[in-house]
Amino acid sequence: MAKLPSMFSLGNLLVLSLALNLSLILRMVYEREEGYRGKGSSCLKKQRGSLMADSGHRGALNLSLGDDSARASHSQGRERIINLDHGDPTVYETFWRQMGDKTSITIPGWQSISYFSDATNICWFLEPEFAKEVVRLHNVVGNAVTEGRHVVVGTGSSQLFLAALYALSPRDAAEPISVVSAAPYYSSYPSMTDYQKSGLYKWGGDAESYEKEGPYIELVTSPNNPDGFVRGSVVNRRQGLLVHDLAYYWPQYTPISSPADHDLTLFTVSKSTGHAGMRIGWALVKDEEVAKKMTKFIELNTIGVSKDSQLRAAKVLRAVSDSCDQEREGDSFFNFSYNKMAHRWHHLRAAVQRSGMFSLPSFSPAFCTFFAQVLEPQPAFVWLKCEGEIEDCESYLRGHNILTRSGKHFGVSPKYVRISMLDTDDNFTHFLDRLSAIQSS
Amino acid sequence: MAKLPSMFSLGNLLVLSLALNLSLILRMVYEREEGYRGKGSSCLKKQRGSLMADSGHRGALNLSLGDDSARASHSQGRERIINLDHGDPTVYETFWRQMGDKTSITIPGWQSISYFSDATNICWFLEPEFAKEVVRLHNVVGNAVTEGRHVVVGTGSSQLFLAALYALSPRDAAEPISVVSAAPYYSSYPSMTDYQKSGLYKWGGDAESYEKEGPYIELVTSPNNPDGFVRGSVVNRRQGLLVHDLAYYWPQYTPISSPADHDLTLFTVSKSTGHAGMRIGWALVKDEEVAKKMTKFIELNTIGVSKDSQLRAAKVLRAVSDSCDQEREGDSFFNFSYNKMAHRWHHLRAAVQRSGMFSLPSFSPAFCTFFAQVLEPQPAFVWLKCEGEIEDCESYLRGHNILTRSGKHFGVSPKYVRISMLDTDDNFTHFLDRLSAIQSS
Numbered sequence: 001m002a003k004l005p006s007m008f009s010l011g012n013l014l015v016l017s018l019a020l021n022l023s024l025i026l027r028m029v030y031e032r033e034e035g036y037r038g039k040g041s042s043c044l045k046k047q048r049g050s051l052m053a054d055s056g057h058r059g060a061l062n063l064s065l066g067d068d069s070a071r072a073s074h075s076q077g078r079e080r081i082i083n084l085d086h087g088d089p090t091v092y093e094t095f096w097r098q099m100g101d102k103t104s105i106t107i108p109g110w111q112s113i114s115y116f117s118d119a120t121n122i123c124w125f126l127e128p129e130f131a132k133e134v135v136r137l138h139n140v141v142g143n144a145v146t147e148g149r150h151v152v153v154g155t156g157s158s159q160l161f162l163a164a165l166y167a168l169s170p171r172d173a174a175e176p177i178s179v180v181s182a183a184p185y186y187s188s189y190p191s192m193t194d195y196q197k198s199g200l201y202k203w204g205g206d207a208e209s210y211e212k213e214g215p216y217i218e219l220v221t222s223p224n225n226p227d228g229f230v231r232g233s234v235v236n237r238r239q240g241l242l243v244h245d246l247a248y249y250w251p252q253y254t255p256i257s258s259p260a261d262h263d264l265t266l267f268t269v270s271k272s273t274g275h276a277g278m279r280i281g282w283a284l285v286k287d288e289e290v291a292k293k294m295t296k297f298i299e300l301n302t303i304g305v306s307k308d309s310q311l312r313a314a315k316v317l318r319a320v321s322d323s324c325d326q327e328r329e330g331d332s333f334f335n336f337s338y339n340k341m342a343h344r345w346h347h348l349r350a351a352v353q354r355s356g357m358f359s360l361p362s363f364s365p366a367f368c369t370f371f372a373q374v375l376e377p378q379p380a381f382v383w384l385k386c387e388g389e390i391e392d393c394e395s396y397l398r399g400h401n402i403l404t405r406s407g408k409h410f411g412v413s414p415k416y417v418r419i420s421m422l423d424t425d426d427n428f429t430h431f432l433d434r435l436s437a438i439q440s441s
Numbered sequence: 442m443a444k445l446p447s448m449f450s451l452g453n454l455l456v457l458s459l460a461l462n463l464s465l466i467l468r469m470v471y472e473r474e475e476g477y478r479g480k481g482s483s484c485l486k487k488q489r490g491s492l493m494a495d496s497g498h499r500g501a502l503n504l505s506l507g508d509d510s511a512r513a514s515h516s517q518g519r520e521r522i523i524n525l526d527h528g529d530p531t532v533y534e535t536f537w538r539q540m541g542d543k544t545s546i547t548i549p550g551w552q553s554i555s556y557f558s559d560a561t562n563i564c565w566f567l568e569p570e571f572a573k574e575v576v577r578l579h580n581v582v583g584n585a586v587t588e589g590r591h592v593v594v595g596t597g598s599s600q601l602f603l604a605a606l607y608a609l610s611p612r613d614a615a616e617p618i619s620v621v622s623a624a625p626y627y628s629s630y631p632s633m634t635d636y637q638k639s640g641l642y643k644w645g646g647d648a649e650s651y652e653k654e655g656p657y658i659e660l661v662t663s664p665n666n667p668d669g670f671v672r673g674s675v676v677n678r679r680q681g682l683l684v685h686d687l688a689y690y691w692p693q694y695t696p697i698s699s700p701a702d703h704d705l706t707l708f709t710v711s712k713s714t715g716h717a718g719m720r721i722g723w724a725l726v727k728d729e730e731v732a733k734k735m736t737k738f739i740e741l742n743t744i745g746v747s748k749d750s751q752l753r754a755a756k757v758l759r760a761v762s763d764s765c766d767q768e769r770e771g772d773s774f775f776n777f778s779y780n781k782m783a784h785r786w787h788h789l790r791a792a793v794q795r796s797g798m799f800s801l802p803s804f805s806p807a808f809c810t811f812f813a814q815v816l817e818p819q820p821a822f823v824w825l826k827c828e829g830e831i832e833d834c835e836s837y838l839r840g841h842n843i844l845t846r847s848g849k850h851f852g853v854s855p856k857y858v859r860i861s862m863l864d865t866d867d868n869f870t871h872f873l874d875r876l877s878a879i880q881s882s
Contacts, residue, residue, distance in 0.1 A: 109544025
């Protein structure tokens with residue numbers, strides 16, 4: 001397992017940071033990002049290229065947020081709309097650009113002709129190379145048990161979510177099975193469950209207040225979208241069927257506690273490596289019949305999953321696993337992404353503290369088996385609460401040209417909003433700038 | 442428009458062919474395929490590489506069915522299972538291999554990061570390059586009006602079919618809208634319509650016997666899967682909504698009569714260029730609100746469509762359009778594919794006539810605006826009827842290790858079966874061989 005270096009004192013860091021961030025707002029100095037420095041870890045100890053000469057705490061305190069911030073047009077000022085409603089994971093583009101040709105793929109015109117990838121597999125449209133890299137990456141990261149599991153590939157984990165509902169719903173039941181999740185739950189769960197008005201399954205709302213008898217499906221998202229907390233099931237009744245959405249159970253977002261060992265877990269490249277445009281997700285499924293039914297769903301829905309994207313995803317996952325190889329030179333993907341998130345969260349916390357108008361969730365540090373160190377969660381979304389008189393946080397921030405997603409879409413109060421932490425450096429820099437400006441206005 | 446050359450007499454051809462085919466069965470001579478020769482057409486006149494030296498009628502009479510037939514293992518004999526149940530379009534692989542690097546695509550690791558392709562488009566996940574090539578190809582082939590249409594991309598046309606049902610179904614209706622199609626209809630329509638038990642739409646069976654009042658959706662597949670006939674709508678009532686599935690409306694399968702000009706038409710690369718593994722289809726949609734709803738469906742279903750495959754599809758469609766350019770050297774895609782289908786249909790008709798146990802649909806020749814000549818349809822499937830005592834044609838052929846799809850799945854008698862004409866040369870050669878063996882057994 002990879003180890004995180006002993007880090008600087010968070011208290012020292014905060015004080016220094018507050019001072020320096022003030023100068024950020026005033027001076028708008030944009031420099032190249034450096035991120036936290038690592039020492040003594042396998043995945044974190046190696047830094048690439050020009051960063052290798054640096055040492056000490058400068059990375060954490062660096063005022064810039066990345067390459068493209070230098071290109072930001074400051075003339076746009078406060079009229080510029082900063083859209084952080086979606087979780088578009090463009091934050092990792094820099095890493096993949098730095099990798100150069102290593103993860104390029106060339107697909108000849110005569111490939112991907114057949115519908116079939118492996119007619120002997122339950123999931124007959126699963127590219128064997130992709131399946132192999134999924135298993136390898138889980139073994140490298142230690143975030144999921146793959147032994148005794150069927151891999152089912154999907155057009156993103158959205159399709160696999162629907163496939164899971166289809167597979168778990170009883171046939172010929174008198175009424176649709178209830179699908180529940182503890183609030184705040186992922187805002188798309190209700191509409192994804194109900195848009196087809198299926199007679200098989202139906203959105204049942206907040207799992208915390210679910211009281212019906214009989215079978216139900218509970219969606220457990222951990223770490224949770226939108227708030228980033230680690231979760232377990234909450235209904236815990238005899239006839240419960242669980243779907244674990246572990247899209248964010250990767251070392252850059254949360255300490256890896258142990259390999260997830262559930263009946264049905266969902267993952268996606270969108271959030272792990274940041275390749276949302278590929279539309280590739282995967283499920284690890286214990287029960288063969290469930291895997292067969294999920295495969296049947298995808299057959300009826302889209303007759304399989306893009307081979308091109310499966311092949312590309314295989315190459316990208318391989319590059320991530322390779323980058324964690326202790327013998328290799330250069331930054332590992334999780335080193336880069338952990339540092340990136342740490343850097344953003346650090347600056348965000350400082351900005352929020354300065355403002356006094358908002359609050360953030362408070363996370364408990366936990367031991368991360370991947371980095372072999374106690375670390376704090378640093379979620380892919382900020383779950384921001386407007387304090388004081390502001391009842392509709394989304395509208396309030398929209399008034400400052402910051403687009404976020406209201407808590408009401410997640411089944412809770414509109415005093416909360418979800419804000420993406422995965423956007424471009426440029427957008428994130430402007431967001432922090434804007435947040436600070438609110439405080440001073 | 443491209444022109445087909447004046448062709449040899451079909452009568453002469455048949456006599457010669459029957460004699461020569463007999464020797465095929467006895468001798469199993471495998472040579473390189475040549476196909477029909479073209480003269481005087483823009484798309485058909487140019488032959489590639491070693492074929493250019495040939496002339497006359499040898500192509501049509503050639504006994505071989507392609508490169509890979511030479512590699513067929515004859516030792517497997519009658520135990521070998523020939524699976525022609527699916528319409529896996531591997532027939533075109535030879536063409537794409539011959540194109541070499543021209544249609545290879547290299548995708549760097551930092552591409553396809555974002556969910557978005559063009560946030561200003563109704564279909565925000567549509568790659569502009571793909572949309573451009575779709576419009577260009579329709580203009581080159583003359584098979585669909587694109588002006589005043591919105592292009593919606595889907596994960597194959599299956600997803601677009603479901604998106605169309607979703608978009609056309611009335612919200613808040615007392616009962617689901619009926620979805621009908623004239624038998625024999627595509628075997629997957631009933632299960633695709635009903636597998637989610639949607640409250641929005643419901644399979645209503647054969648359009649010919651549909652008599653309910655009120656709104657309905659009619660699926661018009663032309664040329665039809667399974668039987669290859671050109672079709673129009675049959676219910677023709679005031680509240681009818683039409684979805685035209687034109688997957689096979691391409692010059693290799695059917696004469697192009699005029700540009701299709703409907704409210705909602707579906708196409709797919711699987712059947713046009715043969716790249717089924719890409720899972721890319723597109724819809725041409727007249728009504729903006731319908732295009733928006735279809736986009737919403739795909740957003741909820743899979744949050745967009747693989748960018749990688751869209752980019753590859755753009756390159757492949759561009760190569761097809763380019764290959765029809767009169768100034769270019771080499772075989773055009775439609776020349777190759779037309780010849781391939783003509784060759785297969787010619788040999789199939791001969792084999793069926795010899796057997797005396799089966800019959801085939803009889804098609805009327807029609808003027809093809811693309812080839813500027815009167816031509817016969819040569820569908821992607823054989824709609825074979827077992828004559829005489831055989832009531833279950835699928836079982837009968839399975840007894841001879843030929844897997845086909847029974848007429849009962851298409852809403853008609855089990856005396857019919859659907860057989861793919863798009864499989865590998867090797868499989869098709871063995872199929873003809875087996876069909877002839879049945880007659881002699």
